[in-house]
Amino acid sequence: MTAAMFQTHEVRNQSPPLEGYDAYGADPWLRAAVRRAGVEWIDSAAHNLGAYVGSPEAQHHAMLANQYTPELHTHDRTGMRVDRVDYHPSYHVLMARAFGAGLHSLAWKRDSGGFSGRAALFYLWNQLEQGTSCPVTMTFASVPMLEHAPELQRHWRTRILNDAYDPRPAPVLQKAAVTIGMAMTEKQGGSDLRAVETVAVRDGAAWRLTGHKWFCSAPMSDGFFTLARMKDGVTCFFVPRSLPDGARNCFLIQRLKEKVGNRSNASSEIEYRDTTAYAVGEPGRGIATLINMAHHTRFDIVVAVAAMMRGALNQALHHAQHREAFGKRLIDHPLMANVLADMALEAEAATLLAFRLAQAFDGAKKDAGERELQRALTPIAKYWLCKRVTAVAAEAMECLGGNGYVEESPLARLYREAPLNGIWEGSANVICLDALRALAKSPSAFAALGDEIGKAKDKRLDERVAGVRKLLEDPATAESGARRVLETLAVAMQASLMRRFGDAAAADAFTASRLEDSLRAFGALPLDTAGLGKLAARARLG
Numbered sequence: 001m002t003a004a005m006f007q008t009h010e011v012r013n014q015s016p017p018l019e020g021y022d023a024y025g026a027d028p029w030l031r032a033a034v035r036r037a038g039v040e041w042i043d044s045a046a047h048n049l050g051a052y053v054g055s056p057e058a059q060h061h062a063m064l065a066n067q068y069t070p071e072l073h074t075h076d077r078t079g080m081r082v083d084r085v086d087y088h089p090s091y092h093v094l095m096a097r098a099f100g101a102g103l104h105s106l107a108w109k110r111d112s113g114g115f116s117g118r119a120a121l122f123y124l125w126n127q128l129e130q131g132t133s134c135p136v137t138m139t140f141a142s143v144p145m146l147e148h149a150p151e152l153q154r155h156w157r158t159r160i161l162n163d164a165y166d167p168r169p170a171p172v173l174q175k176a177a178v179t180i181g182m183a184m185t186e187k188q189g190g191s192d193l194r195a196v197e198t199v200a201v202r203d204g205a206a207w208r209l210t211g212h213k214w215f216c217s218a219p220m221s222d223g224f225f226t227l228a229r230m231k232d233g234v235t236c237f238f239v240p241r242s243l244p245d246g247a248r249n250c251f252l253i254q255r256l257k258e259k260v261g262n263r264s265n266a267s268s269e270i271e272y273r274d275t276t277a278y279a280v281g282e283p284g285r286g287i288a289t290l291i292n293m294a295h296h297t298r299f300d301i302v303v304a305v306a307a308m309m310r311g312a313l314n315q316a317l318h319h320a321q322h323r324e325a326f327g328k329r330l331i332d333h334p335l336m337a338n339v340l341a342d343m344a345l346e347a348e349a350a351t352l353l354a355f356r357l358a359q360a361f362d363g364a365k366k367d368a369g370e371r372e373l374q375r376a377l378t379p380i381a382k383y384w385l386c387k388r389v390t391a392v393a394a395e396a397m398e399c400l401g402g403n404g405y406v407e408e409s410p411l412a413r414l415y416r417e418a419p420l421n422g423i424w425e426g427s428a429n430v431i432c433l434d435a436l437r438a439l440a441k442s443p444s445a446f447a448a449l450g451d452e453i454g455k456a457k458d459k460r461l462d463e464r465v466a467g468v469r470k471l472l473e474d475p476a477t478a479e480s481g482a483r484r485v486l487e488t489l490a491v492a493m494q495a496s497l498m499r500r501f502g503d504a505a506a507a508d509a510f511t512a513s514r515l516e517d518s519l520r521a522f523g524a525l526p527l528d529t530a531g532l533g534k535l536a537a538r539a540r541l542g
C-alpha cells in the first residue's frame, strides 16, 4: 500500500495553535499597567510565568486537567469514610506552578505595590487555566481573616504565605504549605446568608458544627472559613480538614457538582457532623467577618475576567491573522476588523479597570481616598466585567467559526467558565445591592469615584456621574435601577481610564460606542476601515 492511498487532501488554511510566546512580554497593555503602578520588580517573574502560560506544555496540562475531572472517593475498600478527591496529575502540576509563583501570597509580602504586582501574575494565569484560580483566590483572600483569629494566625499564616504546594492530607503542623477554602452557601439560602442553619455547639475551647453546605469548592483544602449559628447569631468559624492528632476532621463530602465549566476544580456538597471548628471574629457577626474575604475574592474575579477577555481576544486575533476566507485573511475583511477592534476596546478597558482597582488596593493602606475607591469600585467592576466577559467569550468563539465550537479549542473552556464569575462571590443583583449600600453608607466613596472619573476632564463623563447621583437620591428607584447605576459608573470609569491611559483613537472609539451609541453587539463601531485596522493592530501580541 502506498501513502497516497491514505491521503485524500492536503491540509491548508488552518491557523496554528497560539503557543510558544511570552504572554507578558508580548502584551503591551499588561506591561503598561505594570509600569503605571510602578511595580517593574515583577518583570522577571512575569516574563517567567508569561512564557509558561504561552508554552505548549502548560496548555496541554490545562487541557488534561479539565478533560480528566476530579473524582470523589467517599469510602475506602473496608468501608471507612475517606472523603478524598483525586485529581489528574496535570491539575497538581498547575497548582504547584501557581502556588510556587506566589499567586496567592505576593500581595501580602510587599510593603507597596503587592496587589498590582500580583495582579499582573494572576492576569497571566487566568489566560491559561481558571479552575486552579479558585483555590489560589480563596487562599489569597483568607489572609486578612487571620486578623480575627490570633490563635490561627500563629500556625497558619506562615504556611499560607509559603510559595509552595503540598496536597497531602495532614495536620497543619506537619505541612510546609496549605490551601484554604470557604464554605458558606446552604441549600435554603446562598446569597441570603442570614438563613444559615448549620448549628455550632461549644466544646471547651473549640466548637462542634452540625449541618451542611450546598457548595464547597476545592474540598481538599486544608482549612475552611465557614458560617454556623450559635445563640448570638450567625458566626464565622474555621474548620481544619485534619485534627492535631492526625485524624481527619469530620468533613463528609457527599457529592461533587457536575458543572457547566470550571471542570478541573472540584466543587462539592458537604456535611458537618460534630465537626471540630474554631470561632473567628465576634459571635453573631459572622457575615460581616466573612465579607472581608469575599471582598478580596471579588477583586480577584475582576482581574481574572479582564484576563479572560484578553485571552479570548488573543485567540480571535491570532485566528483572524492566519485564516483566509474569500481571498484574504480574515483580519483584512473590514467587518471582521470591526468585530476585533470592538472586542479589543472591551478587553483594554477591562484591563485598565482591573489594574486601577489593584492600585486602589495598594493605596488603601495609606490613603483614605484610595480606600474609599477600592471599597466602592470592587462591586462595580465585578458586576460589569462579569457581564461583559460572557459576551466577549461568545464573540471570540464565533471569530474562529466552527473551530471555536469544539472542545479542542481553548475558547470552549473559556466560554463555559465565563458566566460562573457572575454567579459566585455574589451574583449580579446581590453585587449591585452591595454597591448601593457602600455608596449610601459613605458619601465620600461616591466622591472618590466621581473624582477619579473626573480626572479625564470630559464633560460627558461628569454628566453621567451627576445623573447617577440623582438616581441614587430617590430610594424608591435606586434599588430597581441599581444595574443602571453600576453600568453607568463602570463604563464612565473605563472611558476615563481609556482617555487618560489608552491612545486617543481608542478612547474616542470607546466613548462613541459605549456612551453615545446604544448598540451593544460587537462590530458596530462607527469608524472607517483604516481606523478599525489600527485599533485591531494595537491589540495584537507583539
Ligand SMILES: Cc1cc2nc3c(=O)[nH]c(=O)nc-3n(C[C@H](O)[C@H](O)[C@H](O)COP(=O)(O)OP(=O)(O)OC[C@H]3O[C@@H](n4cnc5c(N)ncnc54)[C@H](O)[C@@H]3O)c2cc1C
Pocket (backbone or CB within 6 Å): 181, 182, 183, 184, 185, 189, 190, 191, 192, 215, 216, 217, 218, 259, 262, 267, 420, 423, 424, 425, 426, 427, 428, 429, 430, 433
Ligand atoms: C461552581 C460554583 C462553585 C461555588 N463554590 C462555592 C464555595 O466554595 N463556597 C460557597 O460558599 N459557595 C460557593 N458557591 C455558591 C455561590 O456563591 C452561590 O451560588 C451564589 O452566591 C448565589 O447563591 P444561590 O445559588 O443560593 O442563589 P440565590 O441566592 O438563590 O440567588 C438566585 C438569584 O436571585 C438573585 N437575588 C438574590 N437576592 C436578591 C435580591 N435581594 N434582589 C434581587 N435579586 C436577588 C441573585 O442575584 C441570583 O441571580 C459556588 C457556586 C458555583 C456555581
